[in-house]
Structures are given as C-alpha cells and as structure tokens.
Amino acid sequence: MNLLPLVLANLRRHRLRTLLTVLGVALATFLFASLRSVVTTLNAGSEVASASRMVVTHATALVFPLPMSYRERLKTVPGVEAVTWANWFGGQYGDGKLFFAQFAIDPESYLAMYPEISVPADQRAAFLAERSAALVGKGLMEKAGWHLGQNVTIRGTIFPGDWTFTIRAVYTPTVRALDDRSFMFQYAYLDERTEHRVTPGWYVLQLRDAGLAPTVAQTIDETFRNSSAPTKTGTEKAFNQGFVTMWGNVQFLMNSIGMAVVFAILMVTANAMMMTARERTGEVAVLKTIGFTDRTLFGLVMAEAGLVTLTGAVLGLGGAKLLYAGTAFNGFGMLPGFDVTAGTLAIGFGVALLLAVASGLVPALRAARLSIVQALRHVE
Amino acid sequence: MIPFAYNLRSIAQRPVSTTMTALGVALVVAVFVAMLALAHGFRAALVKTGSPDNVIVLRRGADSEMSSGLSRDNARLIATDPRIASGVDGRPLVSPEVYVVINVPRVVGAGLSNVVARGVNAEAFTVRHTHLVAGRWFQSGRSEIVVGKKVAPRFAHTAIGDTLRFANRDWVVVGQFEAGGSALESEIWGENEQFMPVFRGDVFQSVIFRLRDPAAFDDVKRALEGDQRLQVQVQRESAFYAGQSTILTGVLTALAMMITSIMAVGAVFGAVNTMYAAVSSRTPEIAVLLTLGFPPRSVLASFLAESALIAILGGVAGGLLALPINGIVTSTTNWNSFSEVSFAFRVTPDLLLGGVVFALVMGLVGGFFPAWRAARLQVVQALR
Numbered sequence: 050m051n052l053l054p055l056v057l058a059n060l061r062r063h064r065l066r067t068l069l070t071v072l073g074v075a076l077a078t079f080l081f082a083s084l085r086s087v088v089t090t091l092n093a094g095s096e097v098a099s100a101s102r103m104v105v106t107h108a109t110a111l112v113f114p115l116p117m118s119y120r121e122r123l124k125t126v127p128g129v130e131a132v133t134w135a136n137w138f139g140g141q142y143g144d145g146k147l148f149f150a151q152f153a154i155d156p157e158s159y160l161a162m163y164p165e166i167s168v169p170a171d172q173r174a175a176f177l178a179e180r181s182a183a184l185v186g187k188g189l190m191e192k193a194g195w196h197l198g199q200n201v202t203i204r205g206t207i208f209p210g211d212w213t214f215t216i217r218a219v220y221t222p223t224v225r226a227l228d229d230r231s232f233m234f235q236y237a238y239l240d241e242r243t244e245h246r247v248t249p250g251w252y253v254l255q256l257r258d259a260g261l262a263p264t265v266a267q268t269i270d271e272t273f274r275n276s277s278a279p280t281k282t283g284t285e286k287a288f289n290q291g292f293v294t295m296w297g298n299v300q301f302l303m304n305s306i307g308m309a310v311v312f313a314i315l316m317v318t319a320n321a322m323m324m325t326a327r328e329r330t331g332e333v334a335v336l337k338t339i340g341f342t343d344r345t346l347f348g349l350v351m352a353e354a355g356l357v358t359l360t361g362a363v364l365g366l367g368g369a370k371l372l373y374a375g376t377a378f379n380g381f382g383m384l385p386g387f388d389v390t391a392g393t394l395a396i397g398f399g400v401a402l403l404l405a406v407a408s409g410l411v412p413a414l415r416a417a418r419l420s421i422v423q424a425l426r427h428v429e
Numbered sequence: 430m431i432p433f434a435y436n437l438r439s440i441a442q443r444p445v446s447t448t449m450t451a452l453g454v455a456l457v458v459a460v461f462v463a464m465l466a467l468a469h470g471f472r473a474a475l476v477k478t479g480s481p482d483n484v485i486v487l488r489r490g491a492d493s494e495m496s497s498g499l500s501r502d503n504a505r506l507i508a509t510d511p512r513i514a515s516g517v518d519g520r521p522l523v524s525p526e527v528y529v530v531i532n533v534p535r536v537v538g539a540g541l542s543n544v545v546a547r548g549v550n551a552e553a554f555t556v557r558h559t560h561l562v563a564g565r566w567f568q569s570g571r572s573e574i575v576v577g578k579k580v581a582p583r584f585a586h587t588a589i590g591d592t593l594r595f596a597n598r599d600w601v602v603v604g605q606f607e608a609g610g611s612a613l614e615s616e617i618w619g620e621n622e623q624f625m626p627v628f629r630g631d632v633f634q635s636v637i638f639r640l641r642d643p644a645a646f647d648d649v650k651r652a653l654e655g656d657q658r659l660q661v662q663v664q665r666e667s668a669f670y671a672g673q674s675t676i677l678t679g680v681l682t683a684l685a686m687m688i689t690s691i692m693a694v695g696a697v698f699g700a701v702n703t704m705y706a707a708v709s710s711r712t713p714e715i716a717v718l719l720t721l722g723f724p725p726r727s728v729l730a731s732f733l734a735e736s737a738l739i740a741i742l743g744g745v746a747g748g749l750l751a752l753p754i755n756g757i758v759t760s761t762t763n764w765n766s767f768s769e770v771s772f773a774f775r776v777t778p779d780l781l782l783g784g785v786v787f788a789l790v791m792g793l794v795g796g797f798f799p800a801w802r803a804a805r806l807q808v809v810q811a812l813r
Binding site: 065066069070072073076077079080084108109110111112113139141145204205206207209275277279281291294295296297298302305306309310312313314316317319320321323324328383 | 445446449450452453456457459460463464467488489490491492493495496529530531532540541542543595596597628680688691692694695696698699701702703705706710759760761762767769
C-alpha cells in the first residue's frame, strides 16, 4: 500500500506548523553550511599552495628582512630550481577603510613562480616595462572602482611617504582560493625610493621535486644558523597555515556555534513532532484497530519527520550554495574563494537525517507502542 | 486581567513542550552571550592596556608601534617635556621602548607564534601599571627578560629560570608580571638597551610617558606634533589601544548579530508552533474566559505573557549555559601589532541582561499571532 499520500495529507493538516518547521530546519542547515564553509575556506587557502614551493623567512620573525646576498646562495642549494623574493609594503590607501595587501615583488621571477596569477600578455609587458607600475587583482579593481592606467597613491606606514603607482595590469587568479585583492608593484621601485637599501622580506623557492622539501629546508636553515639573519624555511602550505592559525581557534568556535544551532533546531522540530503525535493519539488507535501494524505506524511518523527535515535541508543547503555562489561572497575580502563544498553539503544532509531520527523517534515509538484500549478511552 | 497563575499552571500542564521551546531559545541566547563575551573580552584586554593618563608617541604616519621609529635624540627631546610626571625617585616617568614581534614555540599545538618582545627601561613598570607576580625584574645590562603571566602557560621555555633563545642570544627568564588582564600580559619584556642592538639597531619604536595632569594632553599633543625637530604623532595611550580593538570587535559583534538573528528566527518559529498548539488545545477554556466577561484584550495579554514567560525561562537558562565560559582564556592575533594576544571571555551582567531581553523579544514576537487568534475567537464557535 502506498502510504505517501497519507503522510502528505498529515503534513497538510497543520500547514503553518509544517511550514515553520521546514523553514526552521532550512535556517539551521543554512547557518550550519555557512559556518562550516568559513572553516573549509580558511583551510583551502593553504591548500592552494603548491607543494613544490617553499618560503624562507627570518627565523626571529616575519618582520625582519633577509639579506639580498641570500638570493645567490639559495639558488645553489641542491633541488632549488628558481628563487624569487617579495616584501610587505603595508601602506594605507585613502582613509584606510579599504584594506588590501600590498607587496613589492621582483616582477619577472615572481610571475614565473606563480602561474596561478594570470595576466594578459600585453598588460604583463606594460607592468614589466615601467618602474612605478602596479599589478592589481581583479577583485580589488572592482571594489575600489579603479581602471587601467589610473594613478593610485598609497601612504606608506613602514616606508614613509606618499607612493604613487600607475595601474598597468590586472590579474585574475586561476584558482578560486587565491586572493584577488592584492596590489603588487616592482621591488626595484621600493628600493630606489627608499633612502637605505631595502632587502627582501621573504624568499620563495621553486623545488625540482616536492619530496625534497625537508632536506632543502634543513640545508638552508643549517647554512644560515649562525649568521646575523638565521632563516626559517617551510613549505608554502605551512606558511599559509601559519596565518590561518593566527586567527585563533576559529574551527572550534565555528563548530561550537554549529552544534548549538543544530540543537536549537532539534528542539523546534522535535517539539513540533511531539505535538503532532499527541494530537493524533485517537486516530493512531483507530488505524491500529483497522489493521495497521505497529511497524507501519512507526514508519508513518518517521517518514513525516524525514520529509520535513529533508525538505528543510534542501532549502537551507541549496540556498546557501546558490546564495554564496551567486553573490560571489568573500567575507568582505577576508575569505577569498568562499565556497560551500560538496563535503559540507553531504555533512549537512547527514545532520538533517540525524535531526529526523532524533525528532521523530520518540513520537514514532509512542505511536507504535500505543495500546488501542488506552488510547480510545480518551476519545470522546 | 486574567490571573498569571492561569498561565503558570498551563505551562506546567505541558512540561515537555515548554522545556523544548525554552531550550530552543536558551541555545540562541547562549550563543549570543558567548560570542559577545568573546568580543568584550578582546576589547577589554586591549582597552585596559592603555591608560588615559599615559601618552604614546610614534613616528608620524606609523599606524602601529611596529611601523614606527624614533631616534635617541627624539626620545631625549620628548622626555624633557615639563608636563611629564615624576616618579617617587624624582625621575621622569618616561619609557622609550623597542618593539619587535618574535617567533616563540607554542606549548599547546605545534608551531611558532608571534609574541611581542618589548624593550623597556626601569620606569616602564610604573608607567605601564605592571606588577611582579613571581621572580624579580631584569637587571640592567644583563641578558634577562620578564614575561607576562599569560605567556608562560602558552609558550615553551618561558618559565622562570628557563632560557629562551631569540635574536641569536640566550635570555634568562627571571620574573613574571601581571598587568590587570591587559594585552601586556601576552608580552616579553627586556631592557631596551639590550634589545636595541640585537633587533633593529639604534632606534626606539615608541615613547610612552605619564602626564602630571591628564587634562594637559591637548597641550602636549600640540607641542610635540608642532615641534619641527620631531616628526611624531601623539595619542592618548587608551585611545591608541582602543583603536586597535575596533576592527576585530566590530567583526565579532557583527558576526554574533548575524548568526544569532538567524537562529532567533528559528527559535521564534518554535515559539509560534508551541503557542498555536496551546491556543488550539485550549479553545474551550478561552471561550469560557471570554464568556465570563474577560475582554479579548486580556486574553491577548495573557497568551503574550505566557509566551514571554517561556522565552524568559529560556533566556535565563541560556545565560546560565554561557556563564561557565566566563574567564576562559583564548587567544587571537592583534593584526595591528601582528602578535598573539591572550584574553579571557567576559560575561558581564549587562550581557546577561541583554540575553534575557533578546529572549523576551523572541517570546513576544513568537506569541503575538497565536495570542491574536486566541483573542479573536468567537465564543459560540469555540464552545461548539
């Protein structure tokens, strides 16, 4: 016998209650997906890192520069194919409300090292040709409303003074998790305009083979251990992860909130199911009298709970996926490549199933175990 | 008015449904209180770091101590300002400071973290309102350091007697200080003259001094910023640190509001369901009340009160759920100084009250339509 029409009819009896419960589950799964995506997006940031790239920084702290002479010495380390370097500029644009990262890079070697930074050939040539040219991410261009050829002035906080750059090139990241809001310019320009000699903030190495990373790191750090600028060499992934962990325990925070959200909505759905079941005590008894088995009645309640939570989950998870993809949400620039992954969706549906079981189980068991005589005694 | 006892007894009649609805609200309030306690804690740690009678001088254009730099000449010149307070020994309460961020290995979880290493002089402990909790202060001319009391539990080699190696030198930890829960407790302090040569050379990052009269701040600011020999910016220390907390506190507060308002909608749905069920199962009772002469207004008020009561129970429970996190220490990065700051969650009475008010709003919103329906019941139909 097809019982689906009965389940649907039951759900339609309290239309408002069903609707509110479905929407409640939708909101909860939406929030759950959003919170989890913050974590997965932060982690994805370190996943974009190429396994065969390494970053060399000053052992004491990132803020200390490394000598320029290290470039040649790093090149001779076995396994290292290419070396590039960059510096953090840390300037302020306008009133400081629009924040973006600025790097001084050695243009040719840097762009060769990062094929993910895709620049049209003519713009690339224009950027390389001009000392004060800037290469700006597509996202930042849109956000700031800049156009190619425009002059942009940034006030240096580490390197004092007003710095004017001409935007000559725009890059598009070929991987979503790569920040499309960075501002890059020529290292030579920084060096030229600063009174004292500027030395690199960090070096990036391209390895012949990712497997060589531990040996290369050890060789480099040993070499410079007792110099005036000892180094810390690690994979690019570890370097990026270092920044993620600096936020603190985001994962724990997001997971705890996610749990609270799920429990809160469990209360709402379970309550709705219990109220529904209580109101139907009489008719469950009647169904039993006319020959419905305990198992069928158990199934009927569970099916109802399942239908409510899964519809809610489809709305909530689908809504999250479409909303974030449609608006290209990036956490106000803090979460580039924000994405609700397939894994998150799967876990979301798993949570919805658990919700269905947890909220339906007690009323379903009660319906299955109901004694006809007891129940009908209450029917007027 | 319909007696409130009627509502109390009605609620007691359906304990499961009441508990579940209240718990739904409670969880929303718990998240609300917990997230704001996080934001408050961070803000409090930074605000406490600065004192309103202290002044911090940075190089003009620098947005933090990290990007600042002041020469010895500048520091000496600033120290001569007559508005600077004197200590008990008659020396001016000025601390020219070296500021660097160093990598220190964590105890919990592998890896390194950024910790502030601050080079100070003997006056700094007075100027900065810090007190020793163990050991002694470092001695001038020695490779000795003292650490904030939140440093030792989190970082390796930072207990008293340990040797911490940084900047190619070994430093002996000789003491531990507290600073009223402020961000300074996450710092490592040594003598400025010792830190200078091993870090950034002959330059201070900031000069901090105590004002003889806090009201003289504007005068000092005008004098120092107008001095052609100096290229500096002058801020009240309290404003400087409060400014560093605004972005992260803002982000956390916005996040808390966003998450809890979405959750609140879910909880309101729960309240609506519960109250509609309550109204429909009590239809005959409502009819009796109306027949007895209670105006619809009273019925409306009575059901609203019932919904509000359930929500407030939830609000109180939520506050209690969130209470144990008060004082738990966590850490994040102060992106202005690029260093790790430890701080404690702060559940304040205001926050708890806010949570209960939030719950009350959820209850009133959720109860309104069901109560409206109850008030508009037709007696004849209801009694049929």
